[in-house]
Amino acid sequence: MAELTFKNVIKKYGKIEVIHKINLDIKNKEFLVLVGPSGCGKSTLLRMVAGLEEISHGTISINDKIVNDIAPKDRGLAMVFQNYALYPHMNVFNNMAFGLQIGKTPKNQIKQRVEEVALILGLEDFLKRRPHELSGGQRQRVAMGRAMVRKPSIFLFDEPLSNLDAKLRIQMRAEIKMLHQRVDSTIIYVTHDQVEAMTLADRIVVLRDGYIEQVGTPLELFSKPVNTFVAGFIGTPPMNLVECKVSKQDKNTFIQFESGLKLPVPEKNGTKLTDNQKVVLGLRAEEIAPGAVDTSFPEEWIFEGMIMVVEPLGNETHLHMDINGVKIMSKSEGKKIFKPNEKIKLHMNLNEMHLFDAKTTEVIY
Ligand SMILES: Nc1ncnc2c1ncn2[C@@H]1O[C@H](COP(=O)(O)OP(=O)(O)O)[C@@H](O)[C@H]1O
Ligand SMILES: [Mg+2]
Structure with missing residues (x-):
């Protein structure tokens, strides 16, 4: 003991x-x-x-x-x-x-x-x-x-x-x-x-x-x-972390990337954010999956991206993606074959999105 x-x-x-x-x-x-x-x-x-x-x-x-x-x-x-x-x-x-x-x-x-x-x-x-x-x-x-x-x-x-x-x-x-x-x-x-x-x-x-x-x-x-x-x-590959800022329009809250790309914030989390706040978006590669994995996700959560590098691991594949200038890792389950320079649709599961304060690096939600 x-x-x-x-x-x-x-x-x-x-x-x-x-x-x-x-x-x-x-x-x-x-x-x-x-x-x-x-x-x-x-x-x-x-x-x-x-x-x-x-x-x-x-x-x-x-x-x-x-x-x-x-x-x-x-x-x-x-x-x-x-x-x-x-x-x-x-x-x-x-x-x-x-x-x-x-x-x-x-x-x-x-x-x-x-x-x-x-x-x-x-x-x-x-x-x-x-x-x-x-x-x-x-x-x-x-x-x-x-x-x-x-x-x-x-x-x-x-x-x-x-x-x-x-x-x-x-x-x-x-x-x-x-x-x-x-x-x-x-x-x-x-x-x-x-x-x-x-x-x-x-x-x-x-x-x-x-x-x-x-x-x-x-x-x-x-x-x-x-x-x-x-x-x-923690995690393989590590969580995608992208600096961006909060943008409020009427009742809706968005995360805006430098490249202009905008992600809607699920309504329940919008209240925790202020307009123009600098934040870091965290999303794991498995939550950015190619193709329509879960069709219950809203349309606005689908983005087109370019495959930069393909890393096949057998039963899953890691993809280095470029979405409108934002570099992220995506993970595809299964044995589907991908090619570099191919444009594909990605489904972001924004329910699993993490946001951190850019200054303190601490989690907001
Ligand atoms: N005997 C020592 N004298 C001076 N500094 C040391 C000594 N041992 C470790 N350090 C310093 O203490 C810090 C922690 O070292 P250490 O505990 O060995 O790290 P880790 O095991 O996580 O790699 C490091 O900055 C290291 O340079
Ligand atoms: Mg040691």
Whole structure:
């Protein structure tokens, strides 16, 4: 059982503050993913939890006990790094057993624990090999095994899959998720990869420049991004974000692009906008579909555009479109074939439109 609380946590390196007053509660058995671009402070946060980095201000608590001054080995956690950090001269068994050996666990218990975990991870035939005799995926499993044998109440993962090729990454991702379903541990997992974050997390924390931008379930972040940063960070392809301005005519409200193109705003949302307000329109590629997908949409939601680039992915196709000078991405489900320089009709699902204030970047609706 392990709950974790960050209270006003600040980290300074010298005079430079890189983590700014972070407040966060992590629940028992939660799979929490910290995601954000390189340099945003993910590793620093994790290392402060592990006790590898001093906390400049504020507190981190595990089960309501402040751990700021507790030694790493006494915090009941285990960390898995990107570079595995295996001992090259030790075989797999000893790499996995090392933490228990220095902890003076009885020998037979160590053997039992390592063999149990090796079985779970499919490493039982590799226990006598050294790290250089293993594939990247196997090494990563050993690094995970070493953490698992200690039965930690909290697992910390710092970009554990970054060194693996794409196929293995997807396989290991599923294994980590299975591991979480099998053990009763809380997991804090760091990645710069939003797909990894979406697929693994119970809840995601989006970090930028040492600030939390948004905390939520994968679906919440996808459907209700609170600002343009989260909107553009989560989702593949990223949400279309286009600067434009509000134009009011009588009772009707429009979003007007620089090119002159106008979109009607669904009536219920018009009242939240003022004439001439600068806004950023956000619309996901799948909400700008070629052809009349849903004929219940009003006519004025259909636009003609020119296909610039076609990216077929098998069961869907991404289209880089030019609609009257506005560049957007469109997504077509299925195996329909498209050609560049072709003019096609696009159906914009304006019910799924997001609007952000251009100045604050925060969501209006
Ligand atoms: N030991 C250090 N000394 C000084 N600055 C550091 C140190 N470690 C990290 N930083 C800085 O802190 C910020 C956050 O780094 P880090 O936590 O490693 O980011 P991430 O893991 O998200 O890529 C970066 O600007 C980085 O340059
Ligand atoms: Mg890092």
